[in-house]
Amino acid sequence: MLKMTHLSKVYRTEVVETYALRDFNIDVKEGEFVAVTGPSGSGKTTFLTIAGLLETFSGGEYHLDGIEVSNLNDNARSKIRNEKIGFIFQAFNLIPDLNVFDNIEVPLRYRGMKAAERKQRIMESLERVGLASRAKHYPAELSGGQQQRVAIARALAGSPRLLLADEPTGNLDTQMARSVLELLEDIHREGATIVMVTHDPELAARAQRNVHIIDGQVVELSEDPRFHPAQVAAGEVRG
């Protein structure tokens, strides 16, 4: 589903080159629930933005659902983002001027979907996240957990092949975080492929597989000098 091979991302200024990702390799199979962990500045978000075609990369290969994406133009990348990828952001990223219904409708409109189908999908996805009664509410009228559920509904409404979640519980309290995570687990059980970036080991532990990033490369968890088995077991480590 998602395969990056020797991928690199370099930020260049006049005086310095900074590698955000270097010789980065990852292979996420269809239906997997993968947590990508790593300390701040390790390249987790860069990985996610490249995976989600929000940014281009400097070298290597990236196949998404069988498509080599490096040579795609902006329109083609937009189309893939719209049709194959569902995003769940840490800050929810709902559009404050639009109500819940209209927020979920945004990607469906860009797909050129007919109004009747849009409405059906929106209501189905709202029911899926338990917020069908809040369709006319504005984001500011919802709790953080509800907003994240709306964001998940927006991601689900387009029936994406891949769900990318960036710290989906980062802005939520424990109870709301748990309910959002349970929702993601439900979605995964129904067959969705989920890649979740988090620095929360507890959250990562709920995923099927963990991929750890340090200095822009995938490494074994044991290679992270901050992680020691005793600390991990005691739950003392936070990224």
Place this chain on the structure above:
Amino acid sequence: MQIKPILAAMRHHKAGTVLIALQIALTLAIVCNALFIIQQRIERMARPSGVDETNLFVIRSDWADKSDPQRIDAQMRADLIALRQLGSVQDAAPINSFPLLGSGWDNFIKLQPDQVKMTTDSAIFFSDEHALATLGTRLIAGRNFTASEAGAQQPRDAMHAAQVIISKDLAHRLYPDGSALGKTIYVTMGRTPSTVIGITDTLQAHMTGSWAGPYAYNAVLVPAQLLNDYTYYLVRARPGQLDAAMRDAPKALFAQSRMRIIDHKDGVMTFAQVRQRAYGPDRGMAILMAIISAVLLAITAAGIVGLTSFWVGQRRKQIGVRRALGATRRDILNYFLTENLLIGIGGVMVGAVLAIGINVWMVSQFEMARLSLAYVAAGVVALLVLGQGAVLAPALRASHVSPVEATRSV
């Protein structure tokens, strides 16, 4: 098109939206009326005078000794003989006023001596049998004055003109069936009836103001030179000899008598200068209206650019989210263009009503014509195009916001 969500989003930016819509409305209302005024002034300035403007010039001679009308009469006759003898001059005539001068005599014209209400108003030009040839105005019916018919009178004398020549517009106004020739008319200041012996082709009156619009081509030629404190000599140069004639004529007059004043600045004027002077206020008004329109349009365009740029800056994250959710650059561009179009449509709808309202008020207060709806339609299109043009640059900037903005924390 995403009109519904754009309208929904606009409800959250009411102040800016309403301000820009109002600015568009006011601009449309003012610019429509301004352009209408400009067009009217241009039309007025382009009206034909009916005289041979290319070869015609005017000399104003103020008499140093104004006490003796008979001497003035004799001097004028001598002056005219001198002018007509110049090789560069085709013909010359005395006249109290002439087309486009701006000042002169106008009088009520009646068809019956006891008529209370005037039939129309007309310019009264006192001249002689050389007037038509000098003006370059053709007779379309009847005959010219004879030398024996041409007399003289003082300004305070009652007019005694047994024969008059009138312009075709006046003839039509008095006798719409076309039978003015040979008929009797009454000039209010005259005590005796006047018979129409000739009808000229188009001949413009001296008055150019908007009040005189209905009478702009009404002219009565009276065969008498007016013995006033000054006189105008209309001089028609031979083709291509205007400059020479303008040099020769004042010399010839001073050779006749130095007891006169010919202003060195505007004592001798080409007809082009007369026209320039006559329509100065119209030209000034047209330029002022054009400047006001241009400034208003520029301010409105700047307002749209400013507000849209502000909105783009304010919504960078939202644009990034839309891009992340699949919007193409064209989708983002279209979003801002559509948003502007909707605001513009709201603005021009109010503006169209305002434009007509302002015109109705001006028609009731001033000598104004009714605003043609074509101007409102053209203004609507122009404002909408201006809006789309103004929003283009910030909208293009918005369309280049990267989708990665969605992942940036504010």
